[in-house]
Amino acid sequence: MRRADRLTALAALAGARRDADLAQLAAVAVRLCGVLSARDQMDAALAREITVVQSDPELPILKVLDAHIILAERARGSLETQIARLAVEKEQQRHLCATSFGRADVLNRLRLQSKAPRQNR
Numbered sequence: 001m002r003r004a005d006r007l008t009a010l011a012a013l014a015g016a017r018r019d020a021d022l023a024q025l026a027a028v029a030v031r032l033c034g035v036l037s038a039r040d041q042m043d044a045a046l047a048r049e050i051t052v053v054q055s056d057p058e059l060p061i062l063k064v065l066d067a068h069i070i071l072a073e074r075a076r077g078s079l080e081t082q083i084a085r086l087a088v089e090k091e092q093q094r095h096l097c098a099t100s101f102g103r104a105d106v107l108n109r110l111r112l113q114s115k116a117p118r119q120n121r
Helices: 003-055 059-115
Strands: none
Touching: 003 059
16 A cells, blocks of 8 residues: 555544544533533522512421422532533543544645655755
8 A cells, every 4th residue: 555545544534533533522512511501590490489489488488498409409519510520521522632633634734745746856
C-alpha cells in the first residue's frame, strides 16, 4: 500500500473518530442540560409553593410544605451528584474531542501534502 493511500485511510479513520467523539460530547451535554433543567424546575415549583403558603400560613399547609421541602432537598442532593458526575464526564470528553480534532487535522494535512505534486528541489 502506498504512503498516500495509507494516509488517506488514516485520515478517514481519524475523521470518523473525531465525529464519534463529538457525538459523545453532545450526548453528555444534553444529559447535563436535562439534569440542570430538572433541578431548576424543582426549585421553581418549590418557590411557587412557598409563595402560596406565605399568603395563607395555616398549620396543615405548613406541615405539607415542610414535607415538600425535605423531599426537594433529597432530590436536590441526587441531582447535584448527577450534575457533578456529568460535568466531569463532559470535561473529559471535551479533552478527547480536542485530541481527536487535532489528529484528524494533522492527518488530513499530511494526506493533502502527499497528493500535491512534488516540485523539483
